[in-house]
Every structure is written in structure tokens, then in C-alpha cells.
Amino acid sequence: MTHDLFLQLLSLGASISIAERNDAGDLTTRLHQAEVIAQRYLKLDHEGFFIRPGLRLGYEYTPYPDDPQSVRIEEKTWNGTFELGILYEGFLIPSMTWQNSLLLRQLQLTTQGNLSSESSGLPAREWLSSQGVAFGLGIPLDAGRLVVEPFYRIVWLKGDERLTGQWGIDTTWALSWGEKSPENAPN
Amino acid sequence: MKRQNLIKTFFGFVLCLVSSSCGNELSHPSKPYRAEVIDHVPKTMANSEGWTVATRELTTLEDIDSLQSPYFSVNLGGQIKISSNVGSLVSAQLDSDSSRAKLRYAINNGVIVPRDTSSLLALSSFYAFEKTLKALKLSTGLEPQTLKDKLNGAFNVYFEPAIVENQGTNRAVYTLKFNAAFNPENNQFYLFRRSEIETIPFSANIKVIAHEFGHSLFKTSFHENKSENCSSTDEAAVAARREDKFFPGRWNLEYAISGINEGFSDFHSYIVSGSTNVFAELAPQITNSNRSLTGPKFTFSQLGSDSICSGRFYCIGTLFARALYNVAQQYSNNQTELMAFSRRVYAALEKSQEFMRKPPAADIIPYPTQDVMNCSRRDKPVLTYDGAITSSFLASFLQSFAAGEEKKLLCANLTELFGTVGFAPKVRLVCDA
Numbered sequence: 001m002t003h004d005l006f007l008q009l010l011s012l013g014a015s016i017s018i019a020e021r022n023d024a025g026d027l028t029t030r031l032h033q034a035e036v037i038a039q040r041y042l043k044l045d046h047e048g049f050f051i052r053p054g055l056r057l058g059y060e061y062t063p064y065p066d067d068p069q070s071v072r073i074e075e076k077t078w079n080g081t082f083e084l085g086i087l088y089e090g091f092l093i094p095s096m097t098w099q100n101s102l103l104l105r106q107l108q109l110t111t112q113g114n115l116s117s118e119s120s121g122l123p124a125r126e127w128l129s130s131q132g133v134a135f136g137l138g139i140p141l142d143a144g145r146l147v148v149e150p151f152y153r154i155v156w157l158k159g160d161e162r163l164t165g166q167w168g169i170d171t172t173w174a175l176s177w178g179e180k181s182p183e184n185a186p187n
Numbered sequence: 188m189k190r191q192n193l194i195k196t197f198f199g200f201v202l203c204l205v206s207s208s209c210g211n212e213l214s215h216p217s218k219p220y221r222a223e224v225i226d227h228v229p230k231t232m233a234n235s236e237g238w239t240v241a242t243r244e245l246t247t248l249e250d251i252d253s254l255q256s257p258y259f260s261v262n263l264g265g266q267i268k269i270s271s272n273v274g275s276l277v278s279a280q281l282d283s284d285s286s287r288a289k290l291r292y293a294i295n296n297g298v299i300v301p302r303d304t305s306s307l308l309a310l311s312s313f314y315a316f317e318k319t320l321k322a323l324k325l326s327t328g329l330e331p332q333t334l335k336d337k338l339n340g341a342f343n344v345y346f347e348p349a350i351v352e353n354q355g356t357n358r359a360v361y362t363l364k365f366n367a368a369f370n371p372e373n374n375q376f377y378l379f380r381r382s383e384i385e386t387i388p389f390s391a392n393i394k395v396i397a398h399e400f401g402h403s404l405f406k407t408s409f410h411e412n413k414s415e416n417c418s419s420t421d422e423a424a425v426a427a428r429r430e431d432k433f434f435p436g437r438w439n440l441e442y443a444i445s446g447i448n449e450g451f452s453d454f455h456s457y458i459v460s461g462s463t464n465v466f467a468e469l470a471p472q473i474t475n476s477n478r479s480l481t482g483p484k485f486t487f488s489q490l491g492s493d494s495i496c497s498g499r500f501y502c503i504g505t506l507f508a509r510a511l512y513n514v515a516q517q518y519s520n521n522q523t524e525l526m527a528f529s530r531r532v533y534a535a536l537e538k539s540q541e542f543m544r545k546p547p548a549a550d551i552i553p554y555p556t557q558d559v560m561n562c563s564r565r566d567k568p569v570l571t572y573d574g575a576i577t578s579s580f581l582a583s584f585l586q587s588f589a590a591g592e593e594k595k596l597l598c599a600n601l602t603e604l605f606g607t608v609g610f611a612p613k614v615r616l617v618c619d620a
Contacts, residue, residue, distance in 0.1 A: 001547070017375075023305060024263050024264050024305045024309070024346060024347035024380070025347075026264060026266065026349035026362075027347075027362060060252065064304070065381055065383060066364070066380060066381050066382060067304050067381060067383065067387040068382065068383070068385040068386060068387065069379055069383065069385065069386050070385075070386045070388075071240065071300065071304070071307070071386055071387075071388065071391075072304050073301065073303050073304045073307060077418070079533075089447050107302060109240060109307075112239060113386060114227070114236075114237050114387070115236055115237070115238040115239065115240070115386075115387060116238070116239050116240075116385070117240040117241075118237065118239055118240065118241040118242070119240045119241065119242075119300075121223055121242070121293075121295035121296065121298050121300040122223070122295075122300050122301075126293070128396060132483075149484065158472075160291065161289060162289075162291075162303075179429070
């Protein structure tokens with residue numbers, strides 16, 4: 001089965017995901033992440049196979065359900081990701097994507113009440129990098145213009161070994177412009 | 188796809204891979220380690236009591252990643268099985284000491300700066316234990332090495348451990364919050380998971396740490412450094428206890444002695460931190476004046492009424508701690524004398540059980556009740572029974588104090604707070620000696 005999707009040059013979309021993070025006490029806390037996505041589909045010589053380079057910009061929110069009222073270290077993280085995936089166009093669209101991310105994390109020591117801070121050492125921001133492998137299964141809708149793709153991502157975040165897996169959903173919309181590009185047209 | 192496009196994509200990807208080298212490679216800090224931790228600021232003439240996050244030296248820290256000192260180590264995580272608990276004393280076994288959690292920090296001008304809340308609290312726990320150990324020589328006369336020898340080696344602190352429960356083939360893992368505990372069987376401390384209802388977190392709170400540490404000192408002193416288990420499976424052994432006032436493990440089970448243990452620990456917390464209420468600032472929901480050394484007065488004969496004191500055996504402890512605190516007030520402006528009094532208290536505890544085994548203190552001790560014989564603990568006081576035990580204990584405790592004003596004042600306070608039921612007139616002769 002062939003969808004019009006891959007005739008297009010560009011897809012734009014958004015992603016929401018939940019990342020799991022190991023904490024003391026054998027607990028796992030969950031972080032919420034939202035991303036905007038831009039992806040391009042490039043046809044390979046093998047029938048039905050495409051590679052998909054893409055860019056993501058995201059924001060990660062960390063909840064602090066157990067932290068005491070008077071003191072906590074808050075994290076806010078922005079990330080930029082370059083990814084390169086390979087996928088097969090069928091009734092569904094299985095994909096595997098390698099992702100490289102650059103993260104800017106803002107750390108803030110927050111104190112309240114009778115607890116004050118003389119701290120000046122906490123880095124206000126830190127740059128981190130991560131690699132990840134995402135396994136997705138795209139569901140093409142609207143003749144392939146809309147793709148809803150649940151995924152599971154394994155992430156190696158350098159300098160923060162707490163992070164384990166991440167799962168979420170990408171939703172991308174193929175932009176329609178111009179004529180079909182002959183080089184990308186299906187055989 | 189055109190070859191040119193593929194090449195462009197490939198180089199873009201490589202560029203991004205190169206950017207991955209910007210992750211923070213950590214330079215290792217050097218000794219003596221300095222770290223940002225939560226510290227208690229005691230009340231002074233000029234300032235009120237408070238807390239601060241500030242740089243402090245961790246003088247005994249040998250390895251930052253394992254949080255080890257020669258006398259103790261703070262372990263992140265771990266899994267424990269709890270078999271029983273009495274207040275903040277627990278009986279438990281370590282199921283696994285492996286943990287997925289790691290200390291995360293940055294080095295800034297040679298200072299270890301925690302990068303998440305868990306790391307800040309774990310480093311603060313280490314600092315609080317170290318501070319308590321630094322006061323040990325002054326507060327008890329023991330060198331840290333002597334205590335280490337008594338406890339059969341460096342003790343372990345488990346920071347936010349998980350609790351494991353096995354029922355048949357099912358294994359449940361869960362988390363306890365809002366508590367800390369000492370396990371006298373294997374000299375382990377547990378700092379349970381932090382909680383959103385805490386103001387100053389338990390694990391970083393020197394008042395709580397010094398209280399729990401007080402339990403270990405009660406073990407090395409009153410309990411003569413033994414942790415005797417009681418078994419109820421041997422019927423003959425249970426029956427034999429009916430006629431044995433001093434069967435092994437009895438004092439661990441007695442309601443009154445559990446209370447004295449808590450009271451001594453609260454007093455130790457006061458000696459180390461200067462705080463008169465372990466519960467102060469733990470959580471806004473808790474305003475437990477029953478534990479305050481300066482709270483509304485109550486006496487032994489009023490115990491059993493929850494409207495007077497609802498803290499079960501802790502109430503007996505508060506009476507004991509208040510008597511010690513009231514005497515300590517005469518030294519409040521003289522730290523050297525205050526610490527000398529604390530050492531006399533510890534020395535008296537070391538001799539107390541020995542004196543309880545001898546007349547006249549031994550004569551007043553009742554034979555154990557059925558629940559104690561069966562190795563179980565009561566949850567409510569029985570005033571005459573518990574009063575006989577506190578009477579025996581107090582008479583024995585006072586025996587070590589030299590005659591003088593301090594002993595007179597101590598006797599007067601114990602008499603006032605424990606009354607004729609909790610400190611029987613017939614054993615008060617010790618006050619005249």
C-alpha cells in the first residue's frame with residue numbers, strides 16, 4: 001500500500017511523551033515532555049523504504065510530588081534534537097530512529113520559610129547531550145497526510161543516568177506544496 | 188534519493204554527534220571535601236533558630252560517590268524487610284543494598300554542589316550524622332572509634348530505602364515516608380522517603396538524626412550493647428519467663444523502657460542541636476507539644492488520657508527528658524558544664540540495668556505480664572505496672588549521680604513529674620545517698 005505522504009517534502013507536527021526516571025527508594029518518577037517536530041521523507045532505492053531526517057524542539061517539565069515544602073532543586077529542560085530514522089511504508093509504518101539531542105537544563109535551588117540559602121554554587125544552567133533510539137509504529141490517516149506514531153525511546157543522557165525509557169505519541173501533518181517531486185515519487 | 192542529499196544528511200548527523208561531547212565531564216573534588224548542605228542554625232541571643240543551605244566541610248568523608256567515612260556510610264536506596272517496629276526502633280533485615288540511585292553533583296570552585304534534591308538531602312544526611320559524631324566525645328565521653336568498636340564496625344545509613352514484603356510467592360515493594368528509624372539488631376539507620384508534607388526534611392534534620400542516634404547510644408549504654416531477641420515459639424521458654432524478671436529481651440519489650448529510650452533520645456537531640464522539640468518544624472500539620480521539653484506540663488499519673496498526652500510510651504519519655512532538660516537549664520550558659528552533665532547522664536545509663544538487677548531496685552520490678560512473656564508489646568500504659576518499672580529504672584539511674592545540688596534537682600524534677608506512681612517513695616532513698 002502506498003500513501004501520498006511520502007510524496008511530500010516536509011511534515012510538521014507535535015509530540016507528547018512521558019519519560020521515566022530512577023530515583024532513590026526504588027521509585028520511578030515521570031517527566032512530561034512536549035516537542036514540535038519537522039521531518040522530511042527521502043525515498044531509498046529499496047521498494048517501500050525511506051529515511052527520515054528530522055528536527056525537534058522540546059520542553060521537559062519535572063514534577064516534584066515528594067519534595068519537602070522548604071527546599072527543592074527544580075529543573076527545567078529545553079532540548080533540540082536531530083534525528084535520522086529509517087522506516088518502511090506499509091499498511092502501518094514501522095520505524096527506527098537514532099536521535100542526538102542537545103539539552104539546556106536550568107537548575108534552581110528553591111527555599112522557603114525558615115530555610116534560607118547562602119548557596120551560590122548551583123549551576124544556573126548546564127548543557128547536556130543525549131543519544132536515543134526510538135521505535136515507532138506510524139498509523140497513516142487521511143490518505144497518509146496525517147501520521148499518528150506511538151513510540152518508545154531508549155535514551156542515554158550523559159551526566160544524568162537517572163533517565164531510562166520514554167514513551168509517547170508523535171502526530172505529524174504532511175505539508176502539501178507544489179508538484180510531486182519526480183525523484184521522490186513512488187516507482 | 189540523490190547521492191548529494193544523502194551526503195548532506197550524513198554530515199548533518201555527524202555534526203550533531205560531535206556536539207554530544209558537550210556533556211559535563213566531572214573533575215573529581217579533593218579532600219577535605221566541601222559540599223553545599225542543609226545545616227541547622229541554633230538559636231542564639233541575637234538570632235532565632237533557622238536553617239540554611241550553605242557550604243560546609245565534610246571532614247570525615249573519604250569517598251564522595253559512596254558517601255563513606257571511617258565511622259559510617261550513607262547508602263542511597265537499598266531494600267529492607269521490616270519485621271516489627273516500636274516507635275522509631277525497628278527490627279529489619281537488609282534485603283538488597285543495590286540501588287539505581289546515584290549521587291549527582293557538580294564541582295564549583297572545589298565545592299560539591301548537588302544537582303538534584305535527592306543528592307542535596309543525602310549529602311545533608313551525611314553532614315548531620317558527622318555533626319552528631321563530632322559531638323559524641325563531649326556528649327557521652329565516647330570516642331567515635333570506641334562507638335564503632337561497640338557497634339561492631341562502621342554503621343550504615345540507608346537513605347530513602349524501599350520496603351520489601353514477601354507473602355507467599357508474592358513480593359511487594361513499597362515506600363515509607365515521613366519517618367526515620369534505628370535498627371538495634373544490626374546498627375542500621377533508615378531515613379525514609381521524603382514527603383511533601385515535611386517542611387525541613389527528616390533526612391537532613393539534625394534534630395531527627397540526633398534523636399535516632401540517641402537510640403544507638405541507649406543501646407550501647409542501658410542495653411549494655413546487646414540486642415536480645417525474644418522468641419514466643421518455645422512454650423517452655425515462655426512459661427519460664429513467668430518467674431524470671433530479667434529474661435533476655437524483656438527490656439526491649441517493656442512499654443516503660445521503650446518510653447525511657449525515646450526520652451533519652453529526645454534529650455540527646457537537645458544536647459546536640461539545642462532544640463527542645465524534635466517535632467518542631469517537621470511539618471505544619473504536626474504541633475506535637477507532647478514531645479516538647481518545654482510544653483504544657485503533665486505527670487505520670489495522668490498518662491492513659493489521650494487528651495493529656497496522646498503519644499503512648501513517648502509520653503513517659505517526655506517526662507524523663509523534661510526532668511533532664513530542667514536540670515540542664517542550670518548549665519545553659521556554660522556549654523562545658525552542659526556537656527559534662529550529658530556525659531554523667533550517659534554514664535548513669537551504662538550502669539542502670541546492672542543496678543536494676545540488684546535490691547532495692549530489683550525488688551520493685553513486677554514479674555512480666557503475659558504479653559511481655561509472649562514477646563509482644565502493649566499499646567497503652569498500665570500505670571501501676573509501668574510505674575513500678577520506671578521506679579526501678581529511676582532509682583538505678585540516680586545511683587550513679589554523686590550527692591550534691593545536681594542530684595537533688597534531678598530528684599526533685601523526677602519526683603514532680605513521675606509522682607508516687609512512676610517514682611515510688613520507697614525507692615527514693617537513693618536521692619538521700
